[in-house]
Amino acid sequence: MTVFRDKGRIQKVWNQAIQYFRHDRSQQLDGKTQQQSASDQANKPFWRKKPVQLAGGALVLLTVAGFSGIQYVQANTVEFYNVYMNGTAVGTVSDPQEVEQLVLLETEEVQQANPGINMVLDTGTITYEPDHAFKGTPETAGTLDKLEGLFTSHAVGVEVKVDGKVIGIVKDQQTADEVLLRVQSKFAPKLAAAKKEAKEVKSLSFNAKDAKPPALDSKAASKQPGREVTEVEFIEAVMMESIDTDPEQIMEAEAIYKMLVQGSIQPTKYTVQAGDCVGCIAQKFDISPEVIYKNNAWIKDDKITIGDVLDLTVLQPELTVKTTENLVEVETIEPPVEIKKNASMRVGESKTIANGTAGSKRMTYRIVKQNGYVVSEELLTKEVIKEATPKIVERGTKVVLGEGSGRFAMPVSGSRMTSKFGKRWGRMHNGIDLTGNKSILASDTGKVEFVGTKPGLGKTVIINHKNGYKTVYGHLSSYNTKVGDIVEKGEKIAIMGSTGNSTGVHLHFEVHKDGVLQNPLKYL
Template sequence: MTVFKGMGWAKKLLDKSKQKLSKIQLQRLTAKMRVIPAALTKEQLTSSTHKAYKAVILHKWNIAKTVSVLSVVTAVVWSGNVYVEANMAQIVHVSINGQEVGTVKDKSSVEQFVAAKSKELIESNSDMHVVVKAPEVTFTDERVFMVETSDQEVMNKLGTAIFAQPVGTELVIDGKPVGILKDQATASLMLDQIKSSAVEKKKDSSKVRVLSATPSEPVGEVELQKVDFVQQVELKDIPIQPQDMVNPEELRKKLETGDVQPIKYVVEKGDCVSCVAKKFNIPKQIIYQNNPWIVDDMIKAGQQLDLTVLQPTLAVRTVEKLIEQQEIQYDTEYQKDDSMRLGTDQTIKAGKNGLKKVIILVTKINGLMIEETVQNEEIIQEPVKAVVRKGTKVIKGEGSGKFAWPVVSSSISSTFGYRWGALHKGVDLTSPNKNIMASDNGKVVYAGNKNDGYGNMVILDHLNGYKTLYGHLSRIDVTVGKIVEKGEKIGFMGSTGDSTGVHLHFEVQRSNTPENPLKYLNR
C-alpha cells in the first residue's frame, strides 16, 4: 500500500491524471511518493487519505491502458515501416537535351537502346557513309515508393531523336572542290590509282626504241624515288545528300584527262615528227608517247597519229633514280713520224674504253620529263690510252680524237638515252657562259637551220670518222667550209627550234651514228 507525503501531493496527482501525461512525467511524479509498511490498516487512514488512495489506484489503471494503446500503435507503425521499406524502388529520370522525358528502371537499358539504334541506322545505310546523331542524354537517380516507370515511352522518344546524317568526302584541289566521294577510303583509293596509272605510263614509254641506237646503250636500272601531286590535295568530310556523290571512276577519268577530246592526225606527204610537233605546237615527246609504234622517227603518208595533249586537273609528279653504266672513251696519244705518209697511222699500243656508273635523277610530270640531273659519277674501270704513230704532215682541220667540253662551266640538263619516248641523241648543257666552242679541230660542214627541231645548228667534221653537232644556237659565228681549231668560238647558246629553254644540244657521231658524248667528256 502506498501513501503520499501530504494531501497536496495527492491532489496534484489527481489533477495530473486528468491530463495526458507522458510516461517520463508520470515516473517523475511517482518518484516523490513514499512507500509505507503494509501493516497499517484501512481504519488508521483518514477519510481524506482513503480518497487519495483511491485516486492513485484509478490513475494507475489509466496509465496501464495508455501503455497498452501505445504498444499497439508502436507495433502498427513498425509493421508499416517494414511494408514501406519493402516496396521502395530505385528509378532513373531520363532527360533529352535537358528536358525530362520519363523514368526507367535502369539506365543501362537506355544506353543499350542508343547503341542498338545507332547500329541499325549504320547497317541500313550501308551504301553510303553516315554519322549517327544522338541527343545529349542525362540521368538522375531517385528512390520512390510503389511508382511505375515509363520505359517504353522513353525509348519511343529516344528513337525519334536519333537519326543518321549522310557524310561524304569532298576532294579539294588547290582550294577548289572537284567532287564528293563516299568516304576517305574511297577517295584515297582513287588518288592512289591515279598515281599508279602515271607510273605505268612511265614504264610503257621506256619500251620505245630507235633503230639507230647502239646496243651498248641500254636503259639502266630505274628506282622510283617519289610519287606525289603537283597540286595541293585535301580531303574534307562534309554533310551531304545522297545525290551529291559522284562515281569514283568518272571523277578519276575527269581528273586524269581534263575532259580533253582526242585529236587524230593523218600524216601527209613530206611530214616528219618534228614538223608535225611544230605544226600543232606540241612537244615531240607527246607524239612518241601517244604513238609508240614510231621507230627511228619514220612516219609515212596515210598513217594516223594520236596528238591528244591531256590537260589533267590533277598532275602526278614522279622522281626516278636512273643508274646507268656508261663507257669512257680512251684517249689516243699520237707520235708524229715524218717518215710516214700523210693520213697514215700505225697503232703502237691499243686503247681500251673505261667504264663509269652514272646516277641520274629524272623528274617527270604525267610521264613527261621536266628535269634531269646527273647526281653522281663513279669510275668503275679507267680507260687505257692508245698510242698511235702518225705522219707529221697534218691535214688542216683534222681532229685529235680527244674532245673538250663545248661550254665552260656547264651543267647537264638532259643526258643521252631513252628519255623522251625515243633516243635523245646527245646531251643538253646549260651554263652562265653562253659562248659555244668547237670541241675538237674540224671543218664546218653545216651552219644553218634544217627545220628538224634543232633550230640553228653547226656540224663539224673532224676528218677522222667523228662529227659533232651543236643545236639550238641563237647565233652562228662560222660558215660552211671554214676550218676551226679546238676551243674556237663557233656560236652563241639559245633556244631556237624544238627547245623548252636556253641550252646547247651537243652530239658526238662516230661513222654517222650518235654515241654518248659522256664517253668522251669527263669532269
C-alpha cells in the same frame, strides 16, 4: 502517368467517430428531464466522467486509423523516373536501364542497316529524375516509343581534300591512307609498299611546294647500274579530316581512287603558229613534250609547220605524283687516238702502231617526273671506273689541213648538262644538251663543212675532223665561222641560242664516228 489518392478508409473512421458523439449528445439532452442527485455527480472521478471518456475514445480511434492509413499508402506507393531529353520532359519509366537498353538496340539496328560504316546514334542528352506516387503506373512503353521517334543517326567518315577541293568521303582514316598510298604506288611501287609496311604515310598531308626535297647523297647512292626511285610525294596539298555525314555520301575506295588518278580529260587542239616548236608549245601549255609526241606520232625529226593542228589532249588527274629517280649508267670510254705525224707519209696514209683499250665510267643522274612524265634531268656525278688507253696511229702529214687529234674537249666553258643522250620523251635524243658560257668552241681541230639551218636544230655548224669524226653544234643564235674554214680545237665558232625546236637557250652537241651516231659522253 495515372495516379490514385485513396482517402476513403480514413474518412470512414472519422464518420464513425462523429456518429458516436452525436448519439451521446442526444442522451444528454434526454437526461436533463430526470432528476439526478447532486452528490452522485460530485463524487465521480474526473477520468470517469462521460465527456472525458468520449474524447479519449475518439482520440484512440483517430490514432489507430491514422497509422493504419499511413501503412496502407506506403505499401501502395510506386517509385519511378521522369525522363528528359535535352531538358524536355518525354515521359516516365520504371527503370533507366530500360532506356539504356533501347539505346543499345537502336545503335545495333542502325549499324546493321549500314554495314562497314561507322554509324553514330544521336540520342541527345538523356537525364532522369526520381519520383513516386500512390498507386502510380509508369508509362514505360509509350515513353520508349516516343524516345525512339526522337532519335536520329549519322555516319562518321574521313573527307579527302586536294588543294582545298573536296574529292570525296571514305569510311575511315585507314581507307583514306590506303587509297593515297595506292596512288603513289602507281609510280613508286617499292616506296609505297615500304610505307604501307611501316604503317606510315609521310607525304600525304604535305605541300611539296613549301619545302625543298632532300638532296641526293651521291656517296650513298647505289653504284649498281639501274633506276631507283628515291623520293615520292604529292605536288598538291592533301588534307584529311573526320566529318559527320549521311551514310549515302560515303564512297567506295575504288571510286575515290579513280577520281584521284583519272580526274578529267580536257580535249585540246592547237594550230601551229610562226616561231613555234615542240618544246615551246609544251612550255606554253605546261605539259611534257612527251605528251605532244605521243598524241601526234606523225611528227618526224621534230619538224612541224605553220598550220599543223596538234592534239594536246592530256589526262588531268586530281593528284600529281612527283617522283625523283636515281639513274646509274655505265658508259664506255672510247680509246683516245694519238696521232704520230710522219712527214714522209702522204696525206691519207696511216699505220696503227698500238691498239688502244676502251675504259668505262659511271654516270649518276637525277631524273624528276610528274605522273610518269620526265620534267628534268641532271647529271650528278661522273666517276671513271677504268681509264682508256690510247690508240696510237702514225699518219702522213703531207698537205693535210684540219685533221683532229681524236681527243674532244667540252664545247662550252663552265658547262652543265641538262639532257643526256638516248631515249627522251618516247624518242631518240641524238646528243647532249649543255648550258654555260654562251661562246661555242670547236671540240677538236677540223674543217667546217656546214653552216646553216637544220630541221629541229635551227642554226647549226658541222665540223669534219678528217679522222672519221664529225661534231654537230645546234640551236645557235649566230655564227663566227663559215664553210671551208679550218678551225683549231677551242676556237670560237658560234654563239649559244634557242633556235629550232628548243625550250630555252642551250647547245645541242652531237658526235658521229664513220657516219654512226655516238654518245658524246664517251669522248668528253
